[in-house]
Amino acid sequence: MDLWSLEPVALAAELDVLRADVRAFLAEELSAGRIASHCDQWLGGWDHAFSRRLGERGWIGMAFPARYGGSAAGALARFVVTEELLAAGAPVAAHWIADRQSGPGLLKFGTDEQKRAFLPGIARGECFFAAGMSEPDTGSDLASVRTRGSRVEGGWRLSGTKVWASGAHRAHAMITLARTEPRTADRHAGLTQFIVELPDPAVRIRPILLLTGEHHFNEVVLDDVFVPDTRVLGEPGSGWHQVTSELAMERSGPERVLSTFPLLALAMDHLAEHGDRASAARIGAVVGRMWALRQLSLAVAGRLEAGAAPAVEAAVVKDLGTRFESVVIDTVRLLSQVVPDPGSGERLSRMLAESILHSPGFTLRGGTNEILRGVVAKELGVR
Ligand SMILES: Cc1cc2nc3c(=O)[nH]c(=O)nc-3n(C[C@H](O)[C@H](O)[C@H](O)COP(=O)(O)OP(=O)(O)OC[C@H]3O[C@@H](n4cnc5c(N)ncnc54)[C@H](O)[C@@H]3O)c2cc1C
Numbered sequence: 001m002d003l004w005s006l007e008p009v010a011l012a013a014e015l016d017v018l019r020a021d022v023r024a025f026l027a028e029e030l031s032a033g034r035i036a037s038h039c040d041q042w043l044g045g046w047d048h049a050f051s052r053r054l055g056e057r058g059w060i061g062m063a064f065p066a067r068y069g070g071s072a073a074g075a076l077a078r079f080v081v082t083e084e085l086l087a088a089g090a091p092v093a094a095h096w097i098a099d100r101q102s103g104p105g106l107l108k109f110g111t112d113e114q115k116r117a118f119l120p121g122i123a124r125g126e127c128f129f130a131a132g133m134s135e136p137d138t139g140s141d142l143a144s145v146r147t148r149g150s151r152v153e154g155g156w157r158l159s160g161t162k163v164w165a166s167g168a169h170r171a172h173a174m175i176t177l178a179r180t181e182p183r184t185a186d187r188h189a190g191l192t193q194f195i196v197e198l199p200d201p202a203v204r205i206r207p208i209l210l211l212t213g214e215h216h217f218n219e220v221v222l223d224d225v226f227v228p229d230t231r232v233l234g235e236p237g238s239g240w241h242q243v244t245s246e247l248a249m250e251r252s253g254p255e256r257v258l259s260t261f262p263l264l265a266l267a268m269d270h271l272a273e274h275g276d277r278a279s280a281a282r283i284g285a286v287v288g289r290m291w292a293l294r295q296l297s298l299a300v301a302g303r304l305e306a307g308a309a310p311a312v313e314a315a316v317v318k319d320l321g322t323r324f325e326s327v328v329i330d331t332v333r334l335l336s337q338v339v340p341d342p343g344s345g346e347r348l349s350r351m352l353a354e355s356i357l358h359s360p361g362f363t364l365r366g367g368t369n370e371i372l373r374g375v376v377a378k379e380l381g382v383r
Contacts, residue, residue, distance in 0.1 A: 006296065006299040006300065006302075006303070006310075006313050007299060007302060008295060008299060009076065009295075009298045009299055009301065009302035011076060011080065011298075012076075015076060015077060015080050018073075018077060018080055018081065019080050019084060021057075022059065022080070022081050022084040022085070023084055023088075025057065026084060026085070026088040026090055029050070029053075029090070030088065034049075034050070035047065035050055035090055035091055036089075036091075037088055037089030037090070037262050038089050038091075038262065038351065038354060039089060039259060039260050039261075039262050039263050039351060039354055039355045039358065040259045040260070040354070040355070040358040041086075041089050041090060041091050041092055041093060042085075042086065042092050042093055042096045042255045042259070043093055043096075043166070043216060043259075043358065043361070043365075044093060044210070044212075044214055044216055044358065045089075045090065045091025045092060045093045046091065046093045046094045046167065046170060047091035047092075047093075047094060048094055048125075048126075050090065050091050050092070050094075051092070051094040051095040051125035051126075051128075052124065052125040052126060053125070054085075054092075054095070054125050055095070055123060055124040055125025055126065056124075056125075058071040058073070058123075059071075059081045060095050060098075060099050060122065060123050060124070060125050061099060061103060061119065061122055061123025062074070062077055062078040062081065063075060063078055063103070063104055063107070064103060064107060064119050064122075064123055065107075068107070068115050068116065068119035068120060068123070069119055069120030069121075069122075069123035069124065070119065070123050071123075074305055075301045075302075075304035075305040076298075076301055076302065076305050078301075079253075079254060079297075079298060079301035082253060082254055082255070083254050083258065083294075086254060086255055086258040086259070086261060087258060087261050087262070087265070088262070089261070089262035093166075093167065093216075094125070094128050094167070094170070095122065095125050095128060096255075097128070097129050097130060097131055097166065097167065097171075098122040098127060098128050098129040098171075099122060100249055100250065100253060101129075101131065101246045101249040101250050102118075102122070102129035102131070102173075102175055102246075103118070103119055103122045103123075103129075104249050105175065105193075105233065105242065105245065105246050105249070106118055106119060106195075106233070107119065108242075108245065109193075109233055109234035109235075109238075109242050109245075110233060110234070111230070113230060114195065114230070114231075114233070118173070118195075121172075127172050127173075128167060128170060128171045128172055129171050129172070129173050129174065129175060130165045130166060130167050130168035130171040130173070130174040130175075130198075130218075130220075131165065131166065131174070131175060131246070131250070132147075132162040132165050132168070132174040132175060132176035132177065132196065132220060133145075133162070133177050133243060134162065134163050134164045134165075135147060135160065135161060135162055135163060136161055136163055139164075139368075140367070140368060140370075140371045142177065142243060143187040143188050143191070143240065144187070145160070145177050145178065145179055145191065146160055146179065147159065147160025147161070147162065147176065147177070147178040147179065147222060148160060148178060148179055148180075149178040149179065149180040149192055149194065149227075150180075151180075152226070154228055154229060155226055155227050155228040155229045155230075155231070155232075156180070156192075156194065156226070156227045156229075156232070157224050157225065157226055157227075158176065158178055158194060158196065158222045158224075158225050158227055159222055159223060159224050159225075160178065160221075160222050161219060161220070161221050161222070162174075162176065162219070162220040162222070163208065163217075163218075163219050163220075164208065164217045164218075164365075165205075165217055165218045165219075165220045166216060166217045166218075167216070167217075168198065168205050168217075168218045168220050169205045169207065169215065169218055171198055172197065172198060173195050173196060173197045173198055174195075174196045174198060174220065175193055175194070175195055175196075175233060175246070176193065176194045176195075176196045176222070177191060177192075177193055177239050177243050178191070178192055178193075178194060178239070179191055179192075180192040180236055180237065180239075181237060188240035188241075189237060189240070190237055191237070191238075191239030191240050191243070192232060192233075192234075192235075192236045192237060192238070192239045193232075193233040193234060193239045193242050193243065194227045194231060194232055194233060195227070195231040195232075195233055196222070196225060196227055196231070197231065200225055202222065202223050202224055202225035202226070203220060203221070203222055203223070203225050204220070204221040204223065205218050205219075205220050205221075206218060206219045206220075206221075207219075210357070210358070210361075211357040211358075211360070212342065212354065212357045212358070244311070245309070247311075247366065247367060248309055248310075248311040248314060250366045250367075251311070251314045251315060251318045251366050251367060251372075252300050252301075252304065252310065252311075252314035252317070252318075253297070253301075254294070254297045254298075254301075256297070256317060256318040256321040256322055256325075256366075257290065257293045257294060257297055257317070257321035257322075257324060257325070258325075259322075259325045259355075259358070259362060260325045260326075260328040260329055260355050260359075261290075261328075262351065263328060263329065263332055263348075263351050263352060263355050264283075264286065264287075264290070264328045264332065266347060266348050266351055267283070267331075267332040267335070267336055267348060268283060270336055270338070270348050271283060271335060271336065274336070275335060279335040282331060282334075282335055283331070283335065286327065286328060286331050289324060289327070290324065290328075293317065293320055293321050293324055296313075296316070296317045296320070297317050297321065299313070300313050300314050300317055311375070312375060312376055312379045315367075315372040315373075315375040315376055316372075316376055318366065318367070318369075318372055319363075319369045319372045319373060319376075322362040322363045322369065323362075323363065323369070325359070325362045326359050326362060326363075328355075329352070329355045329356055329359055332348075332352060333352060333356075336348060336352070338352055340352040340353035340356055341353050342354060342357070
């Protein structure tokens with residue numbers, strides 16, 4: 001792989017106008033107290049009403065064509081909006097999976113009826129999705145999923161257990177990977193993706209709490225749930241190809257660099273008052289690193305805009321970016337000398353604590369860093 005094929009991207013002037021609009025909207029939302037800024041809000045900040053307000057402005061489903069309710073504004077416009085939402089620490093978790101991967105997956109592999117059924121609602125910020133890939137014994141090695149799909153009259157019956165399914169307790173559907181043919185020497189064959197609509201009496205959803213006590217992800221037990229043929233996503237047996245395409249979308253965004261940006265911004269204000277020249281130099285180095293990562297992340301968006309599938313480049317940025325997210329925490333902790341406390345009356349102390357408690361997931365979610373390095377090594381021909 002030649003990483004230098006990641007061309008620098010210069011954003012068009014009209015995207016500066018879009019950025020200014022999003023920034024003004026967010027400033028108004030924050031100052032009116034309708035939303036509050038936190039780290040890692042694309043994971044933890046679930047706010048239906050805020051998602052709807054973004055939908056009204058055309059800032060969800062920006063990659064969908066107008067006939068399915070999207071604004072067809074493209075990957076770079078979506079990058080600009082996403083970047084501003086993350087930098088502000090806005091609560092975007094409700095629509096995140098639907099906008100980032102389920103919607104684009106439906107667009108790519110779904111039937112016209114499926115697109116009409118789900119995409120306009122996603123773009124309005126009213127229809128939310130969960131991703132049902134991981135299982136108790138299957139995370140990195142997704143081809144070993146044990147959830148089974150069996151053919152029945154008019155559709156399929158699914159049985160199995162999914163874990164870590166983010167937002168499944170509030171989502172309207174979960175795209176579920178299941179084995180539909182017995183395993184053969186080609187372990188990637190015989191997998192299928194299903195759109196399981198929720199809630200369903202045959203689907204039990206139980207919380208798995210984060211370290212903070214927040215209910216974000218779930219164990220989802222599919223107990224002989226019926227899924228009609230109209231809710232098979234793509235071709236039966238093509239699940240592996242589809243799920244790798246979904247993972248590429250899941251891994252490629254600026255959220256893999258910016259989960260702790262609100263903490264960095266708050267710490268800079270704090271250090272402007274309480275810091276010294278040495279702390280300014282340390283923060284400067286962190287900001288420089290963030291800027292380089294941001295340019296890489298933007299270049300990945302440029303490849304998406306050009307219609308490419310930059311899975312390997314996205315793996316590099318996600319590996320570097322998710323490690324950087326914890327560097328921000330370590331640096332702020334060291335320089336500010338603030339004691340992290342989730343119950344503190346002081347905002348920096350609270351945000352530092354929230355970030356620390358969310359940080360174990362940074363390098364795991366969406367594929368661990370070891371797996372990402374395996375993807376890169378394979379591309380380089382060293383594995
Ligand atoms: C916050 C969060 C949200 C999540 N949301 C979702 C979701 O919505 N939907 C969903 O389906 N999943 C979700 N996940 C699950 C996530 O995708 C998995 O945790 C991840 O893929 C790793 O799988 P695992 O936890 O089973 O770990 P394992 O695969 O058991 O890995 C354990 C360790 O072994 C290492 N390892 C495994 N295989 C190899 C290998 N071949 N080479 C080198 N090292 C290896 C891993 O890097 C890791 O360090 C979420 C996870 C988190 C933390």
